Amino acid sequence: MKASIYDVANLAGVSISTVSRVLNKSGYVSSKTEKKVNDAVFKLNYIPNVVAQNLAKNETKLIGLYFPCLVDSTEILSSTYILEFIKGVNDVLIQWGYHLLLINEMNDKEQILSDKCRPQYYSFIKQNRIDGLILGSAPIACSSFLELLNLKLPMVYIGEKLFHNGLNVYAQFKQYNKDVLDYFYSRDHRHIAVIGLEERLESVIREFKDDKHNDELKVEHHFDPENVNSYLDLLKKIFTSEDKPSALLVHDLTKVQQTINFLNNIQLSVPDDVSIITIEHKYQDAEKCFPSVTSVYVPAYQMGVEAAKVLFEYLQESQGYSNEIIVDSKIIKRESVKNMTKLRNT
Incomplete structure (x- = not known):
């Protein structure tokens, strides 16, 4: 039978919250208590629930990728730009231990611009269902997009800088x-x-x-x-x-x-x-x-790489919320x- 966090706590003689602090490296725990917990984890061959750990740290380990007013699967597979861009993003995500979530759009541009509906990515980032968002082509400058910019949420878009703040990658x-x-x-x-x-x-x-x-x-x-x-x-x-x-x-x-x-x-x-x-x-x-x-x-691949890199720099708080990366074309x-x-x- 698979060991649980309760089993670890009982064997180590500590509370569940103490086990959680040791596993998530959050809060103070004495070195003696930490050793008891780690010994119990090893003895029981306990494998922590990664999803639960991420939730505890307010992380999903997911980055959303959205192509405005796209797309069915056939359009994705036939677009070299999209495939190369996804490869670039994903190569950076792998290095950081993140996963990619492709967000589809079911509404047309006119509906989104007129605020009859919000773009699909809006609820994902507002409800913390993803840790960051990349818009893979020029965004629709609707009220939802502007709201996310004003809130300085972790979002990068492709295309020319539209406003004084925000993160974007532009191929000119x-x-x-x-x-x-x-x-x-x-x-x-x-x-x-x-x-x-x-x-x-x-x-x-x-x-x-x-x-x-x-x-x-x-x-x-x-x-x-x-x-x-x-x-x-x-x-x-x-x-x-x-x-x-x-x-x-x-x-x-x-x-x-x-x-x-x-x-x-x-x-x-x-x-x-x-x-x-x-x-x-x-x-x-x-x-x-x-x-x-x-x-x-x-170079769509490079654009994807740069978009993911600038997003993670922001997530790591190593830069402010105004950065335009220029990618050269020839x-x-x-x-x-x-x-x-x-x-x-x-």
Whole structure:
């Protein structure tokens, strides 16, 4: 029969609370009493209840991970960003003896923004069901999120710093998108199409065009459709018009080879007719396309590592509640971008 804490207390001749103080290393216990308790634990082969110990210390040893307005399991498994980010977080959690809890969202963005419902992570951290929280992408700035920030609860979010306080990791979304547009522009591409979900792309494109002051420059943002047929319809609309772009930024790497194949089917080749750049979250993923595709490498694994590290630093009270970690992204040049300068000079 498995020994209990009561058995340990009886054998050591002390109270249950004394056994608890020895096991949890909380409160004063004489060295003589501590030895009696430890001898009883050894003799009875007593294994403490880790969950009970954590509760006694007000800890769960769980870190919540939440991706706003996501997700079903198929979306997780198909997203390199999410998988790499989870790996990064989990590698740090293992070092600290913590476990990962993935928190799903069942409500849509509009419901959360209008305060008709709270995001799912709210009750987890408010009720101390987790020791800390990581928001794996840019948060919805709803009243629940603001409340947690004001309370300085252990929470880290991904994306640009929204307020003066809080913990965040930022891969400079605006800058690396502008870098791609600059890369195309430096190779004399003056008609560029961008396919991506982020609404923030609108402001990036607007600022880029304002900086260039070039009447020839045309940059269009197309929202990435969810299903394959709609995506192919979008490509058809873009590339069968008389005024078609010479350069294309596709945010979703999983759609790049499909895009290349579509272009080939309508007798357009990469890079001779259309230049392509994409975003990769796992190093050299875009190398697998044919032809290999120039990319911006945004290191999702490192982002996960940095998010977990800054969270634990806060939990250990080794830093204040205002820290932004910047993660660098870089363009990896491959075979998918044509330099149009020579054509313009002929």
